[in-house]
Amino acid sequence: MRTIVAGNWKMHKDRIEAADLIAAVIAGADAWSPSVDVVVAPPFPFLAEAVERARGTRLVVAAQNCHEAAHGAYTGEVSVAMLSSIGVGACIVGHSERRQYFGETDAAVGRKIAALLSANIMPIYCCGEVLDEREQGRHFEVVARQMDEAFRELDVSAIARTVIAYEPVWAIGTGRTATPDQAQEIHAFIRGQLVGRIGDAGREVPLLYGGSCKPDNAGGLFGRSDINGGLIGGAALDATQFTALITIAGEVMN
Numbered sequence: 609m610r611t612i613v614a615g616n617w618k619m620h621k622d623r624i625e626a627a628d629l630i631a632a633v634i635a636g637a638d639a640w641s642p643s644v645d646v647v648v649a650p651p652f653p654f655l656a657e658a659v660e661r662a663r664g665t666r667l668v669v670a671a672q673n674c675h676e677a678a679h680g681a682y683t684g685e686v687s688v689a690m691l692s693s694i695g696v697g698a699c700i701v702g703h704s705e706r707r708q709y710f711g712e713t714d715a716a717v718g719r720k721i722a723a724l725l726s727a728n729i730m731p732i733y734c735c736g737e738v739l740d741e742r743e744q745g746r747h748f749e750v751v752a753r754q755m756d757e758a759f760r761e762l763d764v765s766a767i768a769r770t771v772i773a774y775e776p777v778w779a780i781g782t783g784r785t786a787t788p789d790q791a792q793e794i795h796a797f798i799r800g801q802l803v804g805r806i807g808d809a810g811r812e813v814p815l816l817y818g819g820s821c822k823p824d825n826a827g828g829l830f831g832r833s834d835i836n837g838g839l840i841g842g843a844a845l846d847a848t849q850f851t852a853l854i855t856i857a858g859e860v861m862n
């Protein structure tokens with residue numbers, strides 16, 4: 609099983625800050641465990657430069673979104689072919705902020721996953737419930753429905769090549785984290801859904817936890833059997849914290 613530590617920079621940093629952060633992350637690369645894949649997702653304007661800086665290193669550069677169509681009259685959008693042409697290796701899709709503020713649906717996310725895979729870009733598919741749903745005990749049902757809709761049109765090999773990030777919306781940017789037990793419980797559920805859908809291949813799909821994951825809580829989360837790394841927001845904006853998370857992943861997961 610691969611372990612992945614991925615940083616989602618969201619809408620943060622300017623060009624100089626982005627270059628500095630990439631350089632600082634790469635500076636620690638010699639110490640990365642061989643079993644940990646490291647990914648950063650800067651904003652679109654900085655992707656090409658990030659890819660250049662990451663060339664020859666183990667750092668994979670990801671986008672935070674893409675459009676499903678190959679090209680066309682979609683002002684403001686970015687296609688997978690564009691991402692591929694500059695060497696982007698992964699792409700986050702279905703992040704809760706895109707669902708909440710930009711109306712992204714699971715059906716559209718499913719089409720984005722298919723487009724990404726056709727361009728050999730690794731999709732990082734985000735799912736997770738909001739606070740009300742968690743408090744009503746509906747989190748399993750919500751995540752099952754999200755996966756069902758996103759994966760409906762995808763075949764077994766496409767789902768097997770997709771990384772899943774469980775991000776409880778109530779834990780994103782709030783400082784409130786799912787406990788290791790809560791996270792493991794729903795990750796095990798997601799694993800079960802995957803195995804039900806695609807068989808044993810579902811056991812090899814990396815499941816990342818996201819939501820206020822920091823160096824001081826990552827050890828408990830990453831150590832659990834169905835938590836194969838993290839999708840990190842705030843702590844990915846600081847090279848020291850992000851590097852600490854990579855180190856913890858390497859230590860805990862071996």
Ligand code: 13P
Pocket residue numbers: 616703775779780781782783818819820821839840841842843
């Ligand atoms: P935080 O780590 O800032 O809570 O963000 C998580 C997230 O949304 C990563 O995609």
